[in-house]
Amino acid sequence: MKNYLTNLFAASAEKLIYLKDVDISFSVPKSESHGDLSTNVAMLLTKQLKKNPRQIAEEIIKSLELDTNVITNVEIAGPGFINFHFSSEYVSQIIDNILTENEKFGKSDKYKGKTANVEFVSANPTGPLTIGHGRNAVLGDALATLLEYVGYDVEREYYFNNAGRQMRVLGDSVKLRYLEMLGETIEFPDDYYQGEYIKDIASSVIEEYGEKVKSEDAEGVFKQAAEQAIFTDIKNTLSRLGIIMKNFFNEHTLYTDKKIDGVLAAFKEKGLSYENEDAVWLKLTDMGNEQDKVIVKSTGEPTYRLPDIAYHINKFERNYDLIVDLFGSDHAATYPDVMAGCRALGYDTDKVKVMIHQFVTIMENGEIVKMSTRKANFVTIDELIDEVGADVVRYFFVMRNMNTHLNFELDLAKKQSDENPVFYLQYAHARIASILRMTEQENLKSSTEFLNLLIHPSEQRLIKKLHQFAEEILYAAENFEPNKVANYLEELAAIFHKFYTDCRILGSDKTLAEARIALAKAAQIVLRNGLTLLKVSTPERM
RNA sequence: GCGCCAGUAGCUCAAUCGGAUAGAGCAACAGCCUUCUAAGCUGUAGGUUAGUGGUUCGAGUCCACUCUGGCGUACCA
Structure with a gap:
């Protein structure tokens, strides 16, 4: 749908030159009465053209060569939005594409040929993984998968230190x-x-x-x-949790391979380091940071910054197009130094995307549980999986925006796990599986021959939502926000459940029933692709 | 003290470069199963988006200050 409008506007830009220098974007309005897609382009042009936005909108609409079989209505609304209403025939045909693409639907090849390294977990082997690490592990893996969905060749990497x-x-x-x-x-x-x-x-x-x-x-x-x-x-x-690392990178190898010495020599040669009170300092103030920091202690031992810089240089030298680091907010202060060091040695730090997630607060009996590996005061991921299952654990960690604090209500997760939204999604999938079993018994098949019969609002709404899946994935991947996938799937499931209630299949005319089966199948494909992306299972029965 | 992240309904969270009447789930209340799974659906109620000022056609979103919470601010990692 967006592509259709983009092409339409490109044609108009031949007539209205000013459309060429403005960023034309289409968004789905919050309210359905505002159409299927909307653009604010007329309002963006008010300053440049010094005209009333509604006037501009009118001019733009006049220039569009509209096909009434596709677009049934265009209107100017509010301060100057242009709203487009698509025909139900055009919308219903979208199902065909979803069924054809099947498990590929939602993936794209936009970044095909590019490589990415995603470093996450990276806990030192001093104890079992705790719920704190869980958020990092699940988010990192979901990010990696998202990048794969948009075409990247991704390596998952775990960095550890067994020497300190x-x-x-x-x-x-x-x-x-x-x-x-x-x-x-x-x-x-x-x-x-x-x-x-x-x-x-x-x-x-x-x-x-x-x-x-x-x-x-x-x-x-x-x-x-x-x-x-x-x-x-x-x-x-x-x-x-379904996570398989490609590489386990041992910090110690940076010493045995003399990489640490190499970095140290490079800094010295470029005059970026100096000695003071027997320690070696990095001139971070010259690189725009707040203060100089020690990279080699007076004991001769490097501080963590030095191997971290050497490690990142190693990653740069492996020539990835994208390097993603994911860690908890306790490490937030370290990466500017590491990046500054790399940049000073001539590496392109724009390739690095540093993601920081906020901490998980564990609540038990209404109280905050302070976690510490040292004190053995922690809840392990294994214990949690034993209690609630891997699906719930994965979904729980991926469903929320990583830069907000996550309150993990232990009692709630254990006792009332049935209320977890993940079941809502899985239930929608299982329901469709049930429909398909039942309709098969009735000798009804999925058919795309009469998709144009799908004009009920609940059907149209569902199809439009399914159609959005691909761009949601792309958006989530490009913005490194895996939680968007979960949010989308919840909305989709809600719309499907509504369709299920409003539009019965058994009992409808055969042509309509078979078109609805096609739609149900398309919904199942999208739910399955989304849940699979998040590595949540897709049960046939619940 | 300084820096980073946050503060949205009773609770947990959404809100796609700054867009139209701030939306869901849970909890509460009232309904819907002799027909494809009621782990579902419908309705009611719930808000000064922490506060104050500013920027503009338009602010939950951007800027400044204040308050609250988390994490940093090591010759720990």
Whole structure:
């Protein structure tokens, strides 16, 4: 429909020159009485033409070569909107296209041939993934899938660090538990990892080595056992959510491959770093940032900024067209430094899209639960999936705009999960499956021969909504807003349920019934494509 | 103190570059199943879009200030 109008206006622009320099866009009005599509172009031209917008609108409409079989009415409304009403015949034919495209409907090849890297989760292997990581994992995966839907070749990547102080403490924690289990009296510091999973790992060390490793360094077998066990656990959790990473990038390789040294040398050579009190500082003030920051501590150890810069340079060198980083708001302050560093070394940071999502607040018994991996005061994703299922978990995290705080009502999610909107969507899908089973028994088939019979408002509304799917996907992908897909599907499901109530299939004339079956099938295709994109299952029965 | 993100119905959230009468779900109340799934549909009620000023044809959306909450502001990651 938009394409039709775009072409129409392009033809008119030959006559009205001023239409060539203005951005003509069409939007779906909030109120149906304002037509199917509307443009504000006349109002945008008021300043330039110094004319009343309604006058301009009239001139534009006169210039349009309208086909009354397609457009039944054009009107000027309000301050100067031009509203277009499409014919029901034109609208009903849209179904044909959806059925033909089937599982491809909604995808586009706009970015075909482009590559993207999406980095997300990136939790260090110090414990199981918590609900906090869940939001990141689900959003990141949905973003990656959206990019795939519009043509990108996408790599999902997980960046981790198994070398730092956190990991040393982890190894120590396991070793202490190990010694404890072997009967030694130990003192377990408060700031060590308190979780039960540490004991599980310790007992697996006992199983494998017995008492042999008692005098081993905590950094050795203990840390390794912990890392391995935790990573296995993390990968398993991700796979329960349908997430499969292409790459696991170990920060440590940046040291062994001398990338860290290379970056350090590059900064020095360009005069972008200096030494002060035995530490190396990056001249971020010269790059437009607030203050200089330390990149190598006086101990000789780099701060996180340095490997982060080296890591991003590595990604730049892999030549992606788009690099997406997704992390929680606690990291919001770090990326401007990292980007500034990369830019100073000549890399095109416009390719990088840094996405920041706000935190998840867990509410239990009306109180906020403070989460900390260290204190083992957390709810794991696994526990949550066990309680409510992967579909609910995925949908819950993807349904909301990432830059608002997410209140996770634990009791509500557990007890009243039936009220989760995800069931509303799945129910619509299952209902259609049921219709198709039933009509088949009655020897009715889907037919596109008499689609023009679909003139009921509920039918027309449904078709128009289905038609919008492709552009909704494109919009969601280009704006990195996966929650738009969920919002769209909820609206679609509501319109379908209304159609279901208003327009019966069994009992209608055969030609009408078969046209309605075609419409139901089209609705099922769109629901399935949307839910599949979000990796939510599409049940045939509920 | 400074920076970033937010504040919309009792609760959770929408509102497509600044567009027309701010919309859904849940909760509340009143209805609809002898016919394709009632996990559904219809109706009622619920709002000074945190506040004050500004920009303009037009502001929930942009600007300034104030209030409230979250996250930062390390030679932690």
